[in-house]
Each structure stands twice: as structure tokens, then as C-alpha cells.
Amino acid sequence: MSQRPTAAGDPVIVVDRLTKHYRVADKDPGVLGTLRHFVRRKHRVIEAVKSVSFDIAPGEIVGFLGPNGAGKTTTLKMLTGLVHPTAGSVRVAGHDPFRRAARFLEDITLVMGQKQQLIWDLPTLDSLRINAAVYRIPPAEVRPRIDRLAEMLSIGDVLAQPVRKLSLGQRMKAELLAALLHRPSIVFLDEPTLGLDVNAQTAVRAFLREYNAEVGATILLTSHYMADITALCERVLLVHDGALVYDGALADLVERFAPYREVEVELEHPVEREVLAAVAEIDTFEGRVVRWLVPRDALTQVVARALETLPVHDLRVSDPPIEQIIGRLFDGRFEGSAAPPTHPPAA
């Protein structure tokens, strides 16, 4: 069983058997389908989130992973009070999010990579004026906070430009600035680096790490970029088809769902495939580079055999990329884990 990274304090987010069902209409295409739908409506219930339970301690940065439609965003919407749960309970900073208490809303933020809160035709500073008043930030503190966040995000020089004139990366940084101006202690991020170039992604990650260290904020982050997760999160929650399938350390995820390592050898000169296959089962072989997937307990033996029998120019041992592990897990074709990937929810 994987160990959760520990963080001090009582959980700040407690989720207990959280469930969300949506009732959606089903309609066949075409005129006939439309007429049939008009006379006799067909509905079905989508179980977007199925009895999910976990808790998060103050100051933790937790990655929330899963394929499209797994229920990540719906869960975030319930945690922030946007969507009413069908069943189960949520407590965030001691509040029931759906009641939208002012104290609760002043304590959280949700940044959605594809949605903007900034006013499109005005400079970012105007949106910040609204946020400063709405979140009742003392006037004397507003400018220093803006300056500090702008410095961390390196966007001080564009805050006076209309939002529509900003690049995607600048806009995302400005969104982050606006979302964090009130210094929320709980930050929900839904794909915050979506569509950004590599430099902007790196800058956003560095900023989030710095914000977490400076404010001690709890961060729950969804992302399709595994680099976001590996750079920021020690702990991950994995959801699939609405259910929580893993809750634990990122490092343990690799061990649990990828009980093998990659051994890659660059040869000094080409060698017959049969010779290479005698070392271990080949994963890929191209030119003078061969890669084996080796069970962890056989690693030493395989490496020793390769060094003894092959003209090795270079040798590397690594874990398979996390994207590959999770991709295989969600595709249901993960060879190293025959059992369904269940894990007891966090206590």
C-alpha cells in the first residue's frame, strides 16, 4: 500500500462518498429522431462522479489525474460550490461549498485554463480593481500585492494593456494574478497550462511552487501535462470513469502500476536480434539502440548480462514515463497490474 506524503494539520478538504449524476436527453440524429424525441423523450443518467472519498491536508499540492470525462472537473465544481452534489458530502475549510458563504469564497479560488474572468476589452488592472473591492482587500495592500504577484509572474509591464492584446501565456498569468490577489489558502486549478508554450508552462509551475511556499496554500491541480504533475505534486488522485482508483504518492504510483524499469543500451556496433533477445524481452530495437522492459527484481541480473555479452557503448536505466504508465492504466492494457487498480481512499 502506498504511503501518502504527510502534511501537518487536520484535513482542509474532506470529501466523503461524493457523487454526481446528470440526467441527459438522448436524441437520434435527423428529422425523424427530432420528431421522435419531441413525442417521446429518452433520458439517461450519467454518473459523472461515483462515491469519491479523499482528504487533503493544509499546504499539500495534489495532482488530480484522469482521462477526459473521468469526473475531474465535476469534482472540482463540487469542491468550489458551483455544482450541487447528488449524494455524499464535501467540507472545504470547514464549509459546505454549495452554501457559498462569503468566508468560504474569500478562502478559495478556481482557475480554469479555458475560461477567463478578466474583462476582455479593459486592462487587467481594471479587473483587479473589481477583485480588490469584491474580496475586501484593504486599499493600502492592493498595490503591494499586485506588484508582488506581478513580479513572481513577470507580467508587471503588461497589466495596463487591454486583455485582448495579451498573448495566451500573458493572459493565463494575468488570470492567475487575478485569481490569487485575495491570497486564497485553497487553490483549485483546472488545466492551468493548457495551450501554453513550454516556457510559459515552466513559468506557471515555478509560480505555483513559489505561491505554495509563500502562502502555505493547499493546491489541487488537474492537468493533461504530466510535467505539471511531476514538477508540483508528490501526491496524486487518479479518477477513471467517475471513480477514484488511486490515492497516494506519485512515486508509489510508478512502483505500483509499473513494476518494471526501462534498460536502454547504445551498442558500439550492430548485433543480431537473437543475441539481444537472449538478454531480456526486447521492447524496441532500432539501429544500434535497444530497449528492454525489465521486472524490477531482475534488473541487476539483466544489466550484468548485457554488460557481459554485448558491446555496450552507453547504458541507461529509468522508470517508464508517467504518461505511459497512466495511459496504459486508463486504456486497461497495463500488463504489470492484472488486478483492478483499487486503493483505499484516504482516511
Added chain:
Amino acid sequence: MIDARPGRLRRVVALLGVHYDEMLEYRAELVLWMLSGSLPLILMGVWMQTAASRPMALQPIDFARYFIVLWLVRQATAVWVIYNFEAAVVEGRLSQRLLQPIDPGWHDFTEHVAERLARLPFLVALVGLFALLYPEAVWLPRPAALATGLALTAGAFMTRFAVQYTLAMVAFWSERASALQQLWFLFYIFLSGLMAPLTLFPPSVRTFAELTPFPYLVYMPTAAFLDSPAFPVDVGRAALVLTGWFVCFAVLNRWLWRRGLRRYSGMGA
């Protein structure tokens, strides 16, 4: 412990200021929106022509004053919140406002008020143009009439906003809440005094109209400004009725809001 943080007034002032800036960005559209509400000016010409060609209870100058004031009242009470709200619900943009510790309605309300302020210079210019074209229709209302007219106009705007914001709540159940507004507008056109002063209505139609909120949204504020025996108005009663309609719709609005939020799914957001 004393909470020294600034309160609601600061929020409203900030929202008004920023939305005013935003409206100034759209100044060209603003003029076009104003001109799109020129039906009263067209009707003014029609009624003046009619009054000049046959004997009527009202003279051409009465119609001129009535319709120019009515046009101003309509400019001051224009509401479009249902279109904004419908789009916000359907596209999930309401989510961003729900995350803030302030009722999302304040954004819409202050946007409307800010737009009124941004319209003001254009209104003054157009009224000046009217005075140049038809100087004999110019008159200065008594201060008391000005005050009651402004008060009823403010009440009409608040009530119209409450009504439309309440109809907008239907967006939680239907993707086309604005269709209700179209139906509402049909009655608004005929019963509010927009097409003709209420004094020209047959008595039975007038009695029926006064049972609805419509004449209180247009005719009553207009008549209060005009302060003329040609356009009688019971200001006290009008204020009371407006308040009643406002309270009814405000209560219904809050009820629908609470129920609607449970259905909200934040689609697309």
C-alpha cells in the same frame, strides 16, 4: 473584533467605475443601441400629424412633449439582463461570478447603471437637437415634477430589472429564457403607453392595463415629468404599485435563484 475592511459601498463604486470604463469602450455601439430605441420618435411624428389633421383631446405639442419624455424614460429604463444571464448559464460563464463573495446580480445591475451614465452625454446632445428642431415644444418641468419623474423612472428601472432578472432565472431550466422576454415585450409595447398615451385608451383597456405592471414602467414616469392635466397620474399610487411589483418579482427571483442553482452544471466551464 471590529471588521475594519471596507464594505459594500466600495464594491458597488468599484463595479460602477469599471463597468463605466467598459461602456465607454463600446461608445459607438452605445449610440446605435440608443438609436435602435427610436420607435417613440417615429410615433411622435405619426401622432403629431394625426392631431394636426383632425380635432383631438391632445394637441400636436402635447404629443411632442409626451414622446420625447417617453423616449428619455425608455433610455433610462432599458434592461437587457436576460440576454447576458442566459448566455452566462448556457455557456457556463456564471461560474466565475459564483466564485466571488458577492451576488452575481450586482455585476449586471451596476453594468446597467454604468451604461446609463455613459449614455448621458449622447442623450443631452439628442435632446438639444430636438430643442433646435422643435423649439416650441421645449419647456422646463417644475422641480417637484422633476423629482417625482426621476423617482418613478428609478422605480420603473428597478422593477423592470427585477422582472427581467426573474424571467432570466428560467435559463436554469431552458436554454432559451429570452423567448419569454419576447412575449413580455409584446404586452409591454401595447399596454405601457409606448404606442399611445394611456389617456387615449378606451376606459376598459385602460383599467385592464393598470392591473398590469406595464403602464407603471413607461406612462406613469412620463406623465409625472410632464405634470400636465392632459396626462393625469396619481404619483403616490404609481409608486406603491411599482414597489409592490418590485417586491413580488424580487421574492420570486430569490426563490428561483436558489432552486436554479441546484440545477446549474457549469456547462463548458
